[in-house]
Amino acid sequence: MRTEQIDALVIGGGAAGMSAAATISAADFSTALVEREDELGGVLLQCIHNGFGLHEFKEELTGPEYAERWVRKIEQSEVKTFCGTTVMEMNLLEDGRKECFGYSPQHGVIKFVTRTVVLTMGCRERNRGNVMIPGTRPAGVYTAGLAQRLVNMNGYIPGKEVVIVGSGDIGLIMARRMQWVGSKVHAVVEIQPYPSGLTRNISQCLNDFKIPLYLSHVVSKIYGKERVEAVDITPLKNGVPDHEQTFQIKCDTLLLSVGLIPENELSKQVGIELNPLTNGPTVDSMLMTSIEGVFSAGNVLHVHDLVDFVSAEARLAGENVIDYLKGVKPDRELPIKPGANIRYINPTRINPDVNSEIYMRPLVVSNNARLKIMVNGEVVKQQKKPHVQPSEMIKLKISPKFFKDVELTPDSRVEVTLQDEP
């Protein structure tokens, strides 16, 4: 069996993996990047629409273009890349190193013995099982991301008459894509009273084609023996289905865009602690998981909507790996917790002595909000936010200055709250 002895193993060659690997390798630590598919890029390769890279490259790129810029960086680096290779097992060795096995139809089994691991395996889509729509189980029900892959990479068009469940961005992008390949999208059905995708996508992917968006509605039944034939759509009244108002739409295809969940198989197998708020690993101020030397970034850590944030977060993870390999550790850490109107904050601990970046998701829509950072219940910093909504992640820079006027004890904790100011 081939064995690779390295400083860092990066598992998953999407936006996160490429950024982390390029960063670590640039500091002259030996780095391997392992990708299950035959080429690097991850989900970017199927996202042929534009809207990527405004932060990283200051221009608007398509997914494949954004991926290609990173692939060039990897090719020009010392990173050893293993495509078509899946990491299925991780063991913790007595000397603190990790032993991982990669399986490849081409190279057979490869054993990686590494000082650190970065998890960048991305996420998977929620499917019908997760949303529980009653009715028959005919063909023609796809997750939106799978449909995107079929259309954009394989050239296979899943259906002609389409209904989309969920107003997440992937579903909206697919609505336009299906229209542009000659299919007809009859409706987008969203259970919440507000759309979960970006306004820009509502405007350009639905309104441009006069596709109706049914807010506070659910798909209550699927009809069809072999293939989907129709769906029932029911409005919600005070949160409960108002069956008298149910109407039917004939269609042959149902696309589900009902959310993403971090890919956790490997994390569970090694016993990494998961954060119930993000469904990804719980990480400290260095983006290190509950297992020493194992780091995480990108969609496997928490689901991102902007690839630029994924690249930035993974770069940070890479820098932390470098610190760790050099033996640099934070002197102290404080727990940071989501307060009012915040769903989660990542990471769950911060180092008050250095500049850091944290990401959080709000629970509310507001066009005039105030973000408050509190230590021991005392406000240390406030920020005005002209616009927040749950589908847009908030990035916040934390500076040591925030803490200069408060007394930090081992019991101190940081809390972030969001207030809507009408």
Add this chain to the structure above:
Amino acid sequence: MSPDKNTKEMICIVCPVGCHLQVTTDGEEVKVTGNRCSRGEEYAREEMLSPKRVVTATCRLEDPQHPRLPVKTDAPLPFEQIEELLAEVYSLSVKPPVKVGQVLIEDFAATGVNLVSSRTIQTQ
């Protein structure tokens, strides 16, 4: 009210606030309300008088590993010409090698807009 006067509702997409605009056109004259800043007015005027979009799609690629090649317009294309462009894209077939940014259709319908490849594919 003159015969070509009409009112339309739209959402401004220039920034994430997403103001709901009411736009009234009377011939060439465009009146906008609901915008919080002047960029909203500009957006509405453009949307009413000459809406344009960047088009992204895929065309056939003669490569067994990659049957489809992602493509895009290098500038926004007038709305009413999108269908025509798509028809042309779907009848296109590209032989590798192809480079990202390579022009596949030049100056489409004399609009000054090119169709370019979004990916590099080497020959096997």
